[in-house]
Amino acid sequence: MRYERQLIIPQIGQEGQKKLEKSTVTVIGTGGLGSPVLTYLTSAGVGTIRIFDDDVVSVSNLNRQFLHNTGDVGKLKTLSAKEKLSQLNPSVHLMVINDRLNSDNAEDYIAGSDVVVDCVDNLATRMNVARACLKLNIPLVEGGVYGFSGYVMDIGRECACLSCLGYDEVIPKTPIPVLGVTAGVIGCMQANECIKLLLGIGEPFYGRMLSYDGLRGTWDEISVEKSDSCPVHGTYKKGRI
Numbered sequence: 001m002r003y004e005r006q007l008i009i010p011q012i013g014q015e016g017q018k019k020l021e022k023s024t025v026t027v028i029g030t031g032g033l034g035s036p037v038l039t040y041l042t043s044a045g046v047g048t049i050r051i052f053d054d055d056v057v058s059v060s061n062l063n064r065q066f067l068h069n070t071g072d073v074g075k076l077k078t079l080s081a082k083e084k085l086s087q088l089n090p091s092v093h094l095m096v097i098n099d100r101l102n103s104d105n106a107e108d109y110i111a112g113s114d115v116v117v118d119c120v121d122n123l124a125t126r127m128n129v130a131r132a133c134l135k136l137n138i139p140l141v142e143g144g145v146y147g148f149s150g151y152v153m154d155i156g157r158e159c160a161c162l163s164c165l166g167y168d169e170v171i172p173k174t175p176i177p178v179l180g181v182t183a184g185v186i187g188c189m190q191a192n193e194c195i196k197l198l199l200g201i202g203e204p205f206y207g208r209m210l211s212y213d214g215l216r217g218t219w220d221e222i223s224v225e226k227s228d229s230c231p232v233h234g235t236y237k238k239g240r241i
């Protein structure tokens with residue numbers, strides 16, 4: 001009954017639903033992007049979801065991080081998220097990890113995932129996640145927001161990552177300006193990409209970045225190519241990670 005409206009989608013059906021139920025997804029971050037990603041993966045019936053965060057809820061999170069309520073301020077974000085998600089769908093196995101991914105632990109934490117979804121707000125973690133995913137050959141769904149704008153792309157061994165595009169040299173302003181609804185739009189797209197990758201359906205965003213402008217109300221598709229000088233792809237090729 002819970003899934004009847006998605007079971008009647010031809011690209012999903014009983015077989016697709018079983019695939020989702022056997023899947024393991026790692027979601028890094030339970031904030032503005034993580035809230036919609038975790039909510040929709042949980043409601044879709046992904047079997048196991050690993051929830052990563054090392055932060056506690058603060059009142060300034062609440063304009064965009066809808067998994068957390070005013071009463072959760074001061075709580076670990078992972079536990080606050082798990083409380084809501086387990087009520088939404090008790091059949092999903094939710095694992096919480098209160099830690100920050102770094103270059104030493106990323107591979108161990110990510111190993112065994114069918115897809116990783118990056119929902120963090122800092123480049124250092126994004127690079128560590130990308131390196132580990134390339135090393136382990138696990139598809140990575142990237143997303144980011146800035147003000148009214150955002151992007152989504154999928155990353156794999158044979159296509160561009162953020163470092164290929166020079167993002168690792170960008171020093172963003174902090175705090176990053178974010179409208180809650182923009183994080184919601186991009187997080188929903190990330191969840192959609194994750195489900196496509198788990199089911200092997202549709203056209204993943206490999207080699208193309210989808211760029212969203214909420215003020216113009218437009219999506220632009222940008223072709224992106226792997227760079228021979230990429231430090232993330234380069235370290236994977238040389239076996240140094």
Ligand SMILES: [Zn+2]
Pocket residue numbers: 160161162163164165226227230231232233234
């Ligand atoms: Zn790269």
